[in-house]
Amino acid sequence: MVVAARPPGRLSAQGVGGGVRVAGYVQPRFESVGDSALFFLRRVRLGAQGDLTPWARFKAQVDLRYLGSNGTSSSVVGTDLYVVLTGTRAAVTLGQAKVPFSTEEILSSGALPLPDRSVVVGDYAPNRDIGVQVDWRPRPPLGGPLEIEGGVFDGEGPNHASNPDKKMLYVGRAAVSPAAALELSGGVAAYPDSTWWDAGASAHHGAWLVRAEWLRRNLRGTSNHLSGWYALASYMVRAERVQLVGRVEEFDATSAPRDGETAYTAGAQCFFRGEDFKIQASYALFAEQGPAVTNNRLIVQMQARF
Numbered sequence: 001m002v003v004a005a006r007p008p009g010r011l012s013a014q015g016v017g018g019g020v021r022v023a024g025y026v027q028p029r030f031e032s033v034g035d036s037a038l039f040f041l042r043r044v045r046l047g048a049q050g051d052l053t054p055w056a057r058f059k060a061q062v063d064l065r066y067l068g069s070n071g072t073s074s075s076v077v078g079t080d081l082y083v084v085l086t087g088t089r090a091a092v093t094l095g096q097a098k099v100p101f102s103t104e105e106i107l108s109s110g111a112l113p114l115p116d117r118s119v120v121v122g123d124y125a126p127n128r129d130i131g132v133q134v135d136w137r138p139r140p141p142l143g144g145p146l147e148i149e150g151g152v153f154d155g156e157g158p159n160h161a162s163n164p165d166k167k168m169l170y171v172g173r174a175a176v177s178p179a180a181a182l183e184l185s186g187g188v189a190a191y192p193d194s195t196w197w198d199a200g201a202s203a204h205h206g207a208w209l210v211r212a213e214w215l216r217r218n219l220r221g222t223s224n225h226l227s228g229w230y231a232l233a234s235y236m237v238r239a240e241r242v243q244l245v246g247r248v249e250e251f252d253a254t255s256a257p258r259d260g261e262t263a264y265t266a267g268a269q270c271f272f273r274g275e276d277f278k279i280q281a282s283y284a285l286f287a288e289q290g291p292a293v294t295n296n297r298l299i300v301q302m303q304a305r306f
Contacts, residue, residue: 006132007147017160019050019051020048020050021048021049021050022031022046022047022048023046023047023048023049023305023306024044024045024046024047024061024306025043025045025110025190025303025304025305025306026041026043026044026045026303026304026305027041027043027044027109027110027302027303028040028041028042028301028302029041029299029300029301029302030047030113030299030300030301030306031044031297031298032297032298032299033154033295033296033297033298034294034295034296035294036186038081041065042065042115042267042301043063043065043109044063044064044065044137045061045062045063045064045079046061046062046064046149046280047060047061047062047079047080048060048061049061049131054085055085055086055087056083056084056085056086057083057084057086057291058079058082058083059080059081059082059084060078060081060082061079061080061081062077062078062079063076063077063078063079063179064076065196077158077159077257078096078158078159079096079128079158080096080097080098080128081095081096081097081100082095082096082097083095088254089136089137089138090134090135090136090137091134091135091137092133092134092135093132093133093134093135093151094131094133095130095220095222096128096129096131096158096159097128097129097133098127098128098264099126099127099128099129099131099133099151099169099171100133100135100149100150100151100171100172100173100187100197100199101125101126101171101173101187101189101198101202102125102187102213102215103175103183103185103198103200103202103213104117104118104121104122104127104200104211104213104230105117105122105125105126105127105159106137110275110303110305112274113209113232113234113245113267113269114232114245114247114265114267114280114282115267115280115299116282116302118213118228118230118247118249118250118251119228119249119261119263120215120226120227120228120229120230120249120251120300121213121215121230122230124215124217124226124228125196125198125215126169126171126189126196127157127158128157128158129153129154129156129157129158129169130153130154130158131151131152131153131154131168131169132151132152132153133149133150133151133152133153133171134149134150134151135147135148135149135171136148136149138185143193143272145176145177145178146174146175146176146177147174147175147176148172148173148174149171149172149173149174149175150170150171150172150173151170151171151172152168152170152171153169153170153171153189154168154169155167155168155169155192167189167191167192169189169191170189170190171187171189171190172187172188172189173186173187173188173190173198174186174187179203180201181203181205182202182203183200183202183203184201184255185198185199185201186198186199186200187199190206193219193220194217194218194219194220195217195218195220196215196216196217197217197218198213198214198215199214200212200213200214201212201213207233207235207236207237207239208233208234209233209234209235210231210232210233210234211231211232211233212229212230212231212232213223213229213230214228214229215227215228215229216228218229218284223255224254224255224256225254226252226253226254227251227252227254228249228250228251229249229250230248230249230250231245231247231248231249232245232246232247233245233246233247234246238258240274241270241271242268242269242270242271243269243271244267244268244282245265245266245267245268245269245270246264246265246266246267246284247263247264247265247267248262248263248264248265249262249263249265250262250263251263259289260288260289261286261288261289262286262287263284263285263286263287264283264284264285264287265282265284266282266283266298267280267281267282267283268280268281268282276303276304276305276306277303277304277305278302278303279300279301279302279303280299280300280301280302280303281296281298281299281300281301282299283296283297283298283299284297284299286297295298
């Protein structure tokens with residue numbers, strides 16, 4: 001399968017075979033929203049990773065798409081900047097990395113079946129932060145299908161040099177696979193002023209893959225909460241060459257009535273060299289409960305990975 005039901009964990013990616021390996025990818029994109037259109041670079045990432053010892057490895061990756069033009073200042077933004085200490089059934093990650101929360105967020109942006117993540121995950125859910133996390137797989141009989149992850153982070157997001165409120169973000173996630181092709185997961189992320197909840201399921205069979213996820217953020221001391229969900233299905237028309245993808249999602253930024261939105265997305269991927277060289281196309285139709293806004297979106301994106 002080109003798209004895995006389970007995102008790769010720290011334990012399943014130990015080492016890169018000695019020395020330092022340089023890797024990266026570029027995602028040129030055409031995007032049309034309403035009556036406007038734009039060509040731009042969605043991501044330009046370059047990184048290095050390697051083994052320090054048989055039980056320690058590192059990864060350093062930056063995003064170059066913020067390089068300045070037309071008089072604007074240039075900047076290089078760090079994405080993954082961490083060291084992993086690995087054992088037989090546990091791994092400790094120190095530095096800046098994705099927090100163990102949402103399944104869709106944990107998936108690499110280079111392996112997504114559609115050009116963008118769902119609205120609730122891509123725009124709002126916890127993603128990268130600076131801190132420490134532990135991944136653990138218990139011994140059999142629970143060790144095979146169960147993975148538990150937890151971490152403590154600054155809670156300020158990536159590329160922050162300070163923690164102004166001096167308070168921490170606590171994140172936990174558990175994933176169980178009662179069958180080889182099925183995964184059930186749940187997560188919680190506790191900020192000083194709010195708590196995120198996540199529940200998800202994914203399965204694959206033959207050319208089919210389905211994944212669904214529900215998220216909610218509760219703001220402490222108020223009844224103004226954020227929630228959303230998505231359900232995605234994909235089908236490989238030709239083995240490793242063409243994949244059709246569909247997604248439906250709902251998102252509600254507040255508890256106020258008539259301010260939610262529903263989106264229906266249809267897309268396809270054409271693989272020339274697996275995930276290393278592919279083209280994605282998608283069209284998203286948005287339906288708002290409030291005042292109508294023309295924000296339907298057409299995306300055509302190429303990915304070249306090395």
